[in-house]
Amino acid sequence: MAVKPEIRLTASALMFALISAGSCALPGDCRASSNATKKGSAGQSESSPRGQILALSCASCHGTDGKSVSVIPRINGRSVEYIETALKGYKSGDRPSTVMARHAKGYTDEELRLISEYLGTVSTTNK
Amino acid sequence: MSNTLSRRDFSKLFLSGVAGSALGLFGTSKNAFASTKRVVVIGGGFGGATAAKYLRKLDPSIQVTLVEPKAVYYTCPLSNWVLGGLKTMEDIAHTYAVLKSKYQVTIVPDVVTGIDIVKNTVKLKNGKTLGYDRLIVAPGIDFKYDSIEGYSENVANTQMPHAWQAGSQTILLHKQLLDMKDGGKVFICAPANPFRCPPGPYERASLIAAYLKATKPLSKVIIFDAKDKFSKQGLFKKGWDRFYPGMIEWRSVALGGKVIKVDAGAMTITTELGVEKGDVINLIPPQKAGKIAVDAALTDATGWCPINPVSFESTLHPGIHVIGDASIAGAMPKSGFAASSQGKVAAAAIVRLFQGKVPAAPSLVNTCYSLLAADYGVSVAGVYKLAVDGIVEIKGAGGLTPLDADDNQLHQEAMFAQGWYQNISQDIWG
Secondary structure, eight states: OTTHHHHHHHHHHHHHHHHHHHTTOSTTHHHHHHHHHHHTSTTHHHHOHHHHHHHGGGHHHHOGGGOOOSSSOOOTTOOHHHHHHHHHHHHHTSSOOSSHHHHHTTSOHHHHHHHHHHHHHSOOSOO | OGGGOOHHHHHHHHHHTOOGGGGGGSSOHHHHTOSSOEEEEEOOSHHHHHHHHHHHHHOTTSEEEEEOSOSSEEOSTTHHHHHTTSSOGGGGEEOSHHHHHTTOOEEEOSOEEEEETTTTEEEETTSOEEEOSEEEEOOOEEEOGGGSBTOOHHHHHHTSOOOOSSSHHHHHHHHHHHHOOTTOEEEEEEOOSSOSOTTHHHHHHHHHHHHHHHHOTTOEEEEEESSSSOTTHHHHHHHHHHHSTTTEEEEOGGGTOOEEEEETTTTEEEETTEEEEOSEEEEOOOEEEOHHHHHTTOOOTTSSEEEETTTTEESSSTTEEEOGGGEEOTTOOSOHHHHHHHHHHHHHHHHHHHTTOOOOOOOEEEEEEEEEETTEEEEEEEEEEEETTEEEEOTTSOEEOOTTOOHHHHHHHHHHHHHHHHHHHHHHTO
């Protein structure tokens, strides 16, 4: 398979770029992605792939688009501000939890904001 | 040329979300600019069914075909609850009806017998072929039956079930427990790492003990372990001392925990320290990636599938993504939750790749709840990111239920365990 070495090389180069961008390692990165999100708030999944990929994890416990069908709190329908305050409270420990603190500590404040923007504006209709 | 792009160029590509010049990065150019967008998903478990649903949800212009032979899928998560009498098989059964009706996923109830990586087709048992532009392989696990002398698929299906794939195996083990006399010995034989559901054998021991305590209190559960430590060990041992004192015994590999031979007729196992006779023997053998992954040469020498963690695309065959237990996903455990998280990352990546864009940096999560008694639960969580050496756990996040958690928290975790199951089931099959 002649293509193998090329695929491997390029994939690792891309990983390097994604790591630096994803963790906001460069001073301008977070600000730039934040602006991009705000500009395109209507077409969210188009404008903030980072917010989407971060927020998709939440559905595994809170239901698709945050529409919980169980004892676990529903996120869908909550405002961006409510979600962001809650997540940052879990991270700091101000807001008591069983497992949410352990999750929230895995994200930067900027990432928690992107998650909140995604979930706070995701469709509340049944799609 | 893509090899020469600088770090700054890549950052720009990522941040702008426009990456036309980086198209050669994933798969073949034919895949990147395919005029059709057909994805075939092999396997309808936590990974495959999630990927199928989210591909359709994120981009309805993608045609998705899910190949899964089972009309009803029974989940391994909560199957221990069935063994403990807390749930029924019906409670852990799921179908593909909603994926078909609501998300327009084409369901093909068949088995894939081969993958043609040149023609981009999969061959079905019924003789037909399906073409794909990208393929997702989510076959779960298969068992290394020949790693234990005297063990075989036939022995598993008759005397010594593994019950590590839910369904008829769960029913068989449950029946054996129901039929066992008071004072009997239940053996749970756990394999070395890596294997599906690291806390699973110990939750199983707990819930079988709960059933025995209520109905056959003279009985015992003995865990023969090919390891010297196990997931959530401190939490399990604390709970066992409290709820099942003297009922559950754990034998580490150093204390004769590794099973090297079985005799199904005599109902005995042989360890390095001798022969033991059990009344119910639940033998969970060492594992490898599901058969189709092995047949399609997607596995390496470890028996599992190496992947590019950005997209879960195989590093051995471009255009084929491997998710779930079959994949080598760095620090992530082999769990249903992890498989579903990977299914979303792969789906989102494929959507972007069809659009000619670079995938977003992956964000992966795992949470595993274990029940020790009906209202006593514990959890382990992990948040994962991409690092230079692959998928790593983010330090300072995740971890276990605190060892000093009070009863209120443990009760809440038991409720959330059930709540998690309802929501993830709905997120995947509902």
